[in-house]
Amino acid sequence: MNMIKGLLVSATLVTSSLPVVSFAQETTVNMINPLPRSTVFYPLVVGEALGYFADEGIKVNLLPSDTSIPYVAFIQNGQADLSMLDPNETINALNAGAEISTVYEVMQNAPEGVAVLSGGTYKTMSDLIGTTVGLVSDRDRAFLQAALDVTGHSIDDVNTVVLGESGPTLAAAIRDGKVSAISGSVFDWAGLQAAGIALDLITPDELLASPANTFAINTNMIEEKRAAMEGFLRAWSKGMYVSMVNPAVVETMLRQAVPEEWEDEASGLSLLAGVLPMNISTTPRLGDVQSQVWTDIQPRMLTSGAIEKIVDVSTFLNDTYIAAANDFDKAKVEADAAAWAKSNK
Amino acid sequence: MAATNVGSYEHSTAKLHTVAIKRMAIHAIIFFCFIGLWEFGSRMGWLDPLFYPRPSAILHSFWLIYVENGNIWFHLYATMSLVLFGWIAGSVLGIALGSLVGFNPLVRRFLKPYVIVLEATPRIAVAPLLIAALGFGSMSKIAIIMLVCFFAPFINTLSGVVNVNEDRLELFRSLRASKMQVLRKLVLPDAIPVIMSGERLALTAALSGALVAEFIQRDQGIGSLILVYTRNLNMASAFACIFTLTVLGFLIFKGMEMLDRYIAFWKYEEGRVRISQKRREKMKGTSHVG
């Protein structure tokens, strides 16, 4: 009995730890974020499909983790090289003494927002007074508070209930009118809309300019990891660029790489349509860090209790990799995409 | 009812066979009626597709994820290796410590508070600490599973070892049995049913431990697949994954039951008869002259 167990154990141990045969110069970049390879962050998929990461000698080791885990801690102890953080997490981490720098903005349009059912009875923030608003998680209360503050109300004017991240629960809550609106982010409504639940975002304009999902790195590692990071961000930017010129090929790549999100054609397309504008940078240089935006958003984060102290943006915003990340031949990228499309018809 | 010769034993196994088939048929009928009602209710619009996807849609999903896209195999392998590895490691640890603690009051005194504290803490909350200590990847996931499925075997083994039948112990002692003999012939056989019961619990706990681990570190495995599907409201495929797990769990359970019948055979009449048979044959062979 014991011998059989022993054999099974060693067999499993061996097969599950078989290293991928890697060629000489390959560096592994460990990236921690909330989702596995997904349509929502398609630049990764596109970059890998066209071999851009491999060209830079990089193998991306994605570490998708639940958000109850403090991502920043893993940048601190080196288990992750890059982490996707949003402004709340970044400022809180800095206030807690973490030495991190924000080096690239993945999504420059605030994916956070307040959503209501399309064509329903609630059309503005004021309509929500006295109703129950759903929160995707505890942390979304701060955003709701900011949205209410900005429109002249207060968080005490509404009831809140935490709904959790599970798709069906959110869908049922808004569809059946159990909540008047949901305060959450693109992760949450992309799925809902893709499944045919039409939502309108009633987020106040003042709150729309907010970078979300930015890449943060351990400040002490900026020079040491320069080569790997610049390569990674360049491949990511190239992936983003492909979607700016040839979204059709992005669709095909996603269908191959993440079939589970494309089992239903229509919902896959709807999901992609929703996340395309989020992933495409609005700044002239892709992924550029926007100091003014970061400075502007902090006061309302302070008043809504999301952060304890305002942090000077020059202490953590760092565009040192941006130039290199944008240093690529756009025409070549377009050609690569077209060639890929042809050979993957 | 016990068979006394080879002939009637074979006869009674044949009878058992047909009875078993009859029972399975009844279960199957109940199952199909249930599915039929579900499909009907779904088509009539009584059942919310968000929570109760149509059985035909689930079937279609099975086809997609197993055959057409075939994306589940990789995740299935990932989850099962976690479960197996974690379960074995967890139960070995549990049985070893359980016996050690059962026999050694001093060790028990010092270990007890920490084991209790560890058991009292829900593992899902400890996961971040484990990941910080062991890094991302299989190790921390296996550690979570080990934590989950360590306690049932430990407690049950301890209970089994400690609740030795004292009259029999005195009998053994009066016949001057050595400690090893006491262990092998009295303590272990008496404890095995209890230990097996603990193992069964541990294995099913390992399956849900693996899922918890995969919900937190969602890189691969059926848990992460379920998350992707529910996020995109693809409930049919999510259910297909859940049913896969259910079937797996059921198979594991049946496997454990068969193991139980083999190891703790004296609990079951059929097993007792079989083993007596074997032993009688052996003895006949050795004592028979020519």
Place this chain on the structure above:
Amino acid sequence: MSDRIKTGNLKNQGAVPASDANMPVFDQLFDLALRLLPHLALFIAIIAVWEIAVATQLITSIIIPRPSAIGGAIVELYITKGTIYRHFIVTFSESVLGFCIGAAIAVGLAVCSALVESFRRYVIPYAVVLNVTPGIALTPVIIAWFGYGMGSKIALAAIISFFPIFVNTLTGLTQFDEDREELFRSLGASKVQVFAKLRVPAALPLLFAGLKIGLTTALIGAVVAEFAQATDGVGVLMSRFSFQLNMAASLATLLSMTAIGLILFYSMEFIDDQIVFWRRESRREEKSRARAKAWKKRAGK
């Protein structure tokens, strides 16, 4: 848990060791202190090493705060701000209520299964199916049925704690000494008497082992449900602190979760001790002395 396997030393037969209750109070306290001392020493040693390790930068991770910081957070949570009480009570009640419901159903079904063979055959597959279906995957449906409040946590706690109790109780009830059963029958015991006086007492140790597992499992169910969706509860609180990178408070909340588990566990052990008294020698003697007195009263004056 029983103290040790009886050594069966013939020399001790007839000697009556002094029962704990007969010792003077001071001696009892002194005894208790002596027993706790080694544990305390070990614990303090661990804490000291931890504190020094963090202070000297041996451990630099944000995730592992100093014990003194955790202590400060505990004071703040329980005394200064008292934020934790509401959440503590919520999670505690969710676990206990879920356990009670799960245990009641489990024991009931186990008893029926032990008595009626065909019932067992039909119940077990569905019990197994329920058990192997991962709790986390059931949460959307449970939330849909039981709402966004404590209901869904209680339900998940009940569902998850059902199986261990069911299995252990069933095993206990089907595992009894056949010789003793024959003895009972030969003395003309009715089926009910056989069940109540033989099978139930024989099953009790395993049943309580199952209840102990079930109770802590119920807490796990409640916490898992809280992590999925909750507004109040220790799980939510811990998550909140974690996100704010207030790891000291987060760990302090984790310790509170452990405290809940401990309270539950020790309550069950206490009940176990009271009911399954024959396992501990001192308890056995206490009980037999009490019964002897009762008999004397009935037989004597």
